[in-house]
Every structure is written in C-alpha cells, then in structure tokens.
Amino acid sequence: MASTSRPDEASVERLRSHLRGVVITSDHADYDSARSVWNGAIDRRPFVIARPAGTADVITTLAFAREHRLPVAVRGGGHNVAGFATVDDGIVIDLSAMKGIRVDPVARTVRAQGGALWSELDQETQAFGLATTGGLVSSTGIGGFTLGGGIGWLMRKHGVAADNLISADVVTADGELVIADEEGNPELLWGLRGGGGNFGVVTALEYRLHPVGPTVYGGVVFHPVERAGELLRFYSEWTRSLPDELTTMVVFLSAPPEQFIPAEMHGRQMIAVACCHTGTAAEGEESLKALRDFGDPVADVVGPISYSALQGMFDASAPRGIHAYWKTHHLPDLPESAIDTIVAQAAAMTELFPLSAVHLHHVEGAVARGSSDQGAFSHRDSRFVLNLLGQWMQDATADSHISWVRDSWEALRPYATGSPYLNFLGDEGSALARAAYGADTFARLTALKKKYDPTNTFRLNQNIPPA
Ligand SMILES: Cc1cc2nc3c(=O)[nH]c(=O)nc-3n(C[C@H](O)[C@H](O)[C@H](O)COP(=O)(O)OP(=O)(O)OC[C@H]3O[C@@H](n4cnc5c(N)ncnc54)[C@H](O)[C@@H]3O)c2cc1C
Incomplete structure (x- = not known):
C-alpha cells in the first residue's frame, strides 16, 4: 500500500463543502473529543474526522479516502476495546450524527x-x-x-x-x-x-x-467474594435448567457505593449474579427462587424493573474514557478446576480495584439453537463466554492490570475452546481473529470479503483478508 500523506487544506475544504455533515481536523476546537473513543488508553490522531449526515456523505467521504489513499476507520458507538474506530494519519467515518x-x-x-x-x-x-x-x-x-x-x-x-x-x-x-x-x-x-x-x-x-416488558423481572444478587467457589458451583448446575426467558451473568466486581450495600462493604470485592427474566413477574420470581435462596446474600436487588432501566444497570461501571484491556474465552463448561482457577484469578484482582472485573456470561438457549447457516457468528455451543476486564484510570497502573488479564487468560486457557468472543477481543492479531470463527465460516467470510472489499479498505477491525 502506498504511504499516506495529510490531505491539503483545499482538499479538506472541498470535502467540507460537499457534505451535509461535519468535517473536523486538528485545528478544530472539538478535535480532541472527536478523536477520542470509549477506551481512554487509545490515543490516535486522524488527519480527518468526517461526521456524515447520511448515506450520500458516506459515499463522498469514501471517495475522498480513496483519492488520498487514507486508512479508513468506521465508528458507530466507539466502544470497541481495541480502538479500531479511530486511526493515526487516516480518516474516521464517525456515524454518530446518523441516528434516525x-x-x-x-x-x-x-x-x-x-x-x-x-x-x-x-x-x-x-x-x-x-x-x-x-x-x-x-x-x-x-x-x-x-x-x-x-x-x-x-x-x-x-x-x-x-x-x-x-x-x-x-x-x-x-x-x-x-x-x-x-x-x-x-x-x-x-x-x-x-x-x-x-x-x-x-x-x-x-x-x-x-x-x-416494558417491565421485566431482574436485577443483581451480591455475595461476599469468600463464597465465590460455592456460588460458581451452584451457578454451573443451576444454569443447566433455566428457561429461555432468563439470562444471567456472574460478575466479580468492587461493591458499588449504593444504599443497598452495607457501607462497610463499599469498595470490597464481591461476586454477584445479574439477571433478566422477560416472562411474567410470577414466572420470574419462580425461576429466580433458587438463586435468591442460595447462601446468605449481602444484597438482593431483584424485582420488577423497566427493561430500559435494566439495560442501563451497568452504565456507571463503564464510563467513557476509562482505560481498558480485555481478554476473552469461550468456556464449553465449568469443571471444578476451572472454577478454582477463576476464583484464584479473581482474588489476584483485588489490588486492581475498583474498575477491573471478571464477567461470566451464561449463553445456551436460542443462541445454541442457531446455526452457522444463519450467520457468521460462531461458537454457539459453549455454555459460557468469559471476559477478563483490566480497567484503570491512570497510566501508571496500566502494566499491573494488563499483566493480571494476561495471566488470568493463560491460567484459564486449558478450560477454553481456544476461540475468543469477537466483540470482547482486543487488537490481538490475525490468529485470534481467525479463531473467533470456525475454519469453514472463516473461508466463507474471506470469499465474501474478496467480493465486496478486495483491496481490504476496511481493515481496521478484526480483519478478514480477501480470499
Ligand atoms: C462498556 C462496554 C460494554 C459492552 N457490552 C457488550 C455486551 O453486553 N455484549 C456484547 O456482545 N458486546 C459488548 N461490548 C462490546 C461491543 O459490542 C463491541 O465493542 C462493539 O464493537 C461496539 O460497537 P460500537 O459501534 O459501539 O463500537 P465502534 O468502536 O464504533 O465500532 C467497532 C467496530 O465495528 C465496526 N463498525 C461499527 N459500526 C459500523 C458500521 N455502522 N458499519 C461498519 N462497521 C461498523 C468498525 O469496524 C469498528 O471499528 C461492550 C463494550 C463496552 C465498551
């Protein structure tokens, strides 16, 4: 690929005059906020950020990128942990103004x-x-x-x-x-x-x-982290017989400073089960009874809740600008030794509080019943998706968070399929991106890529090379 150079002012001005949307360059007052993404550890400086107002603007912006041979990053919500939604010395097509x-x-x-x-x-x-x-x-x-x-x-x-x-x-x-x-x-x-x-x-x-909804039945049950092994053993069995209406996940987290958590526990590590049941309140209560009766929870904030509120339940734990490094596994099951390893690795996280976390998503249900004929989404047969989230606010602590994530990922590797979940995957190279699909699905994707993007214009992503 030929090297790129900054488009001159006249070219940028032409682009600006052709778009209904906005064009931002480094001299613009909004440049720093416009170039930032959710992950504050990503610090890249695009030549141009275009905010199209519609499809015509996207077509014009792509023509500009082609003319100036600029690497193209595409941004939706900017949440990708790898930071693929921005680029040094290239162009960002930021869709944030297109919200119809x-x-x-x-x-x-x-x-x-x-x-x-x-x-x-x-x-x-x-x-x-x-x-x-x-x-x-x-x-x-x-x-x-x-x-x-x-x-x-x-x-x-x-x-x-x-x-x-x-x-x-x-x-x-x-x-x-x-x-x-x-x-x-x-x-x-x-x-x-x-x-x-x-x-x-x-x-x-x-x-x-x-x-x-609009009202569903859900929330979070918090337990002391000392009960993590027992809770995970219970969870592994309990989730085998849940109705499809009930989706749950286990979270190792720092206890939030909320009224429903005793003040002396604020900031201490806890294990929690978050849940959402979309049937009637009576069905939700019945399905969640065994979970809520288990052990001696520190707090139980499960009950009728609006679906929109439930969707925002974790928003405060993921503020924009947080620094993040994640690693992910598909876990076919949770044997005893995997549980022990998760508990040990979570214990090693204590000093990395309050933002780092471990998320264990229970899948199965309709996901497992889908097939690779439906779409490229892969690895439907794993019972769990694990996400190890190293998260911090200051650069000085980055290394310890990243090391904890890497060590934990290695320790859990023997229990994993070897394939990551694509949406939680960082910038980890082509082998893991390929492993996010099975071999047949990957081959089919490379053929599709060859048809629609033979020169790999869209390569700032978990890249599928053209066949
Ligand atoms: C706080 C947080 C919570 C999350 N929770 C979940 C979760 O519950 N479940 C889950 O599955 N994932 C979750 N994720 C992961 C998330 O799904 C991925 O990071 C996803 O890429 C975010 O999409 P985005 O549009 O916000 O990201 P962006 O960073 O804007 O986009 C990511 C990439 O997707 C591509 N892209 C985005 N929009 C378009 C488009 N319109 N056209 C073409 N390409 C496009 C581009 O390649 C881009 O680089 C979470 C991430 C964060 C940070």
Missing part, C-alpha cells in the same frame, strides 16, 4: 441508522413494548455490537443481535450502496451477522422485534 430510528409496531421491525446507540433504539422500541437483543451497557453502538454478534439480556430467548438483523444498507469500498436481505444479497447478510465491519459502512440496520 423508525419502528413498525405492526410488522414488529425497527430500522435504525448506523450511529444509533442501544439506549436510543430501546427508547423507541419500548414505546411499543418491543425490543431486540442489545448490549449490557446502553451507550454501546448498535453497529459494531451487531456486526460482532451481540450478546445481551434477551439472547437466550431471541438469539444474539446478529440473529435478529433482517436487512442492512451497506456502502462498499468503491462507494456502491448494496442492500442486503434474505431476498437480495443474502450472502452479504449472512456475513454481516457476525463478520464485523469488514464489508463496508453499514448506514442502516433493520431488526426483528419481540414483545418485551
């Missing part, structure tokens, strides 16, 4: 532009008592989340977000608009359901919706 959302309550579908966030989509769909599987933190973008699979509170009943994607508008590297759905370009739709941002800029996504 239209719900069809009769057909039970929603169509949203690529810059929408889950909080925004949920607000529109919940007005009609509808929802689709979204993220556990409401400021996550629908774009990156869905293209990487998308696990969330509704997944065991309705599949991952990608399973609910029924059509997408995609601007390819050469500026062509392709509409992917089951009737037209079904192979592209298959690839978008888990193949990441490899095929183009997705300017709009359309989803299937389901009746959800």
